Amino acid sequence: MQKIPLGTSNLLVSKVCLGTMTFGDQNSESEAFGLLDYAFERGINFIDTAEIYPVKPQAATQGLSETIIGNWLKKRGLRDKIVLATKVAGPSRLIPWLRNGKNDLNEANIRLAVEGSLRRLKTDYIDLYQLHWPSRNVPFFGKTVFNPKDERPHIPIGETLSILGKLIEEGKIRYIGISNESAWGLMEYIRIAEMKGLPRIVSIQNAYNLTDRHFEIGMDEICFRENIGLLAYSPLAFGQLTGKYIDNPKTHGRLTLFLSDWNAHYRRPAVLEATRQYMQLAREHGITPAQLALAWCYSRWFIDATIIGGTRPEHLKENIDAIAISLSDEIIDHINEIHAMITNPAL
Numbered sequence: 001m002q003k004i005p006l007g008t009s010n011l012l013v014s015k016v017c018l019g020t021m022t023f024g025d026q027n028s029e030s031e032a033f034g035l036l037d038y039a040f041e042r043g044i045n046f047i048d049t050a051e052i053y054p055v056k057p058q059a060a061t062q063g064l065s066e067t068i069i070g071n072w073l074k075k076r077g078l079r080d081k082i083v084l085a086t087k088v089a090g091p092s093r094l095i096p097w098l099r100n101g102k103n104d105l106n107e108a109n110i111r112l113a114v115e116g117s118l119r120r121l122k123t124d125y126i127d128l129y130q131l132h133w134p135s136r137n138v139p140f141f142g143k144t145v146f147n148p149k150d151e152r153p154h155i156p157i158g159e160t161l162s163i164l165g166k167l168i169e170e171g172k173i174r175y176i177g178i179s180n181e182s183a184w185g186l187m188e189y190i191r192i193a194e195m196k197g198l199p200r201i202v203s204i205q206n207a208y209n210l211t212d213r214h215f216e217i218g219m220d221e222i223c224f225r226e227n228i229g230l231l232a233y234s235p236l237a238f239g240q241l242t243g244k245y246i247d248n249p250k251t252h253g254r255l256t257l258f259l260s261d262w263n264a265h266y267r268r269p270a271v272l273e274a275t276r277q278y279m280q281l282a283r284e285h286g287i288t289p290a291q292l293a294l295a296w297c298y299s300r301w302f303i304d305a306t307i308i309g310g311t312r313p314e315h316l317k318e319n320i321d322a323i324a325i326s327l328s329d330e331i332i333d334h335i336n337e338i339h340a341m342i343t344n345p346a347l
Contacts, residue, residue: 001043001323006083006304007202007229009175011127013083015298016323017046017231019309024064025054026257026311032068033075035316040078042320048205048231048307049121050087050132051113052095056258059097063120070122084121085128085231087179087205088113090135091154105135105155107163114172129173130205131160133180140180141265144214144347157188161198168199177203177231183218190226201228203304208232210241210278210293211271211346213339220302229304235297236290236308236319237346238266243279243289246272270345277338285331290315294322296335 003012018039023032036047053065066086073079089095091104103109117126133140136154137147167173176199178189186204193200204223208215208230215230223230236242244251255263265271275289282292297306310316327335 001045003043003045004304006128006175008200008227009128009202011083011175011202013046013305014044015305016042016044016320017048017085017305017307018044019233019307020047020049020065020069021053021055022065022309022311023049023054023068024061025056026254029068029071031311033072034313035310036069036072037076038313038316039320040076040081044320045081046083046085046305048085048233050089050130051117052087052089052098052132055254057095062098063116066117066120070120074122079123083127084123085130085177086117086121086126087130087132088117090131090133092133105131105160107159107166110160110163110167114167118172125171126173128175128177128203129164129167130177130179130203134178134182134185135160136185138180138182138185140182146182157185158192158196158198161189161193161196165199175199175202177201177205179205179231179233181206183222186219186222186228190228203229203231205231205233205307207234207346208297208300208303209235209237209346210296210335210339211237211266211274212344214344214347215302223302230302231305231307232297232300232303233307234266235306236293237271237275238263240266240271240275241278241289241293243275243282246275246279265346268345270342274338274342274345277342278335281331281334281338285328287325288318290318291322291325292327292331292335294319295325295327298323298325299327 001014003014006013049065137150164176189201239253279289282289308319
């Protein structure tokens with residue numbers, strides 16, 4: 001498994017990152033241990049989680065993903081061999097139970113979040129600490145249209161960077177990243193850090209897949225010129241690009257278990273049509289739809305690591321195996337033809 005530096009950091013991360021949002025809900029602790037063991041055996045040293053996981057976020061299960069990872073790290077004695085990433089939640093009406101509904105990216109909340117994550121992960125430090133989504137008004141999770149009417153009070157970026165700097169000095173976190181950010185936000189984090197001598201982000205974790213390629217519209221150039229690593233999440237569009245929901249609309253999975261506004265963009269008719277075409281292309285070339293979608297992400301020059309999951313061992317194996325698939329120019333041309341006809345249907 002190839003390992004590369006993440007952005008400007010000295011963190012050497014595997015090109016495949018294990019996502020853990022199913023741990024504690026769709027996967028029991030014993031099942032999660034099996035998935036973690038297999039991923040590590042395959043050379044994956046990069047694990048991503050969040051304080052609000054598992055998904056769908058609920059008060060009763062909040063933090064279980066981190067707890068399971070912490071138990072695994074302690075039992076296996078692998079902390080020094082793992083690059084561990086987690087996230088602090090921004091403000092949201094969808095998680096009113098988190099810190100009494102007053103959560104934001106200020107010092108009080110970030111400190112509480114970090115301490116909670118350290119305790120659950122059973123570690124003294126977090127390698128990559130990410131802001132799960134912004135404090136300010138910005139469209140994300142399938143929304144792309146900025147609306148000034150939605151403006152609200154928010155924590156300034158400089159204030160957030162300042163507290164993260166204190167946590168780095170205290171040794172509780174090593175590097176920082178952002179997630180679900182816009183091009184303006186990405187550049188603003190860089191500008192303010194450089195202007196005020198605050199910690200510089202090393203990564204951005206945004207959605208990227210065959211039905212959502214809007215990262216290619218300017219964000220890729222910023223990452224190239226500023227040496228920011230993209231951690232691509234939802235490479236299978238919440239499982240839609242595996243084709244399993246096309247083959248069986250009632251199949252067991254996140255898109256049928258957790259019907260919600262935050263995943264509705266992956267159930268749009270245009271996404272289904274694009275998926276059908278990608279499924280046909282994959283099968284014509286003797287690979288699975290999931291392997292086509294993942295091989296596409298693995299081959300993109302602007303992606304430092306692709307975050308994959310899998311509730312079953314065979315799914316995880318298929319997803320990891322796709323790293324060895326090299327897409328021909330013919331396949332890439334066909335992918336771009338489908339994209340030209342059905343452009344970013346998940347947006």
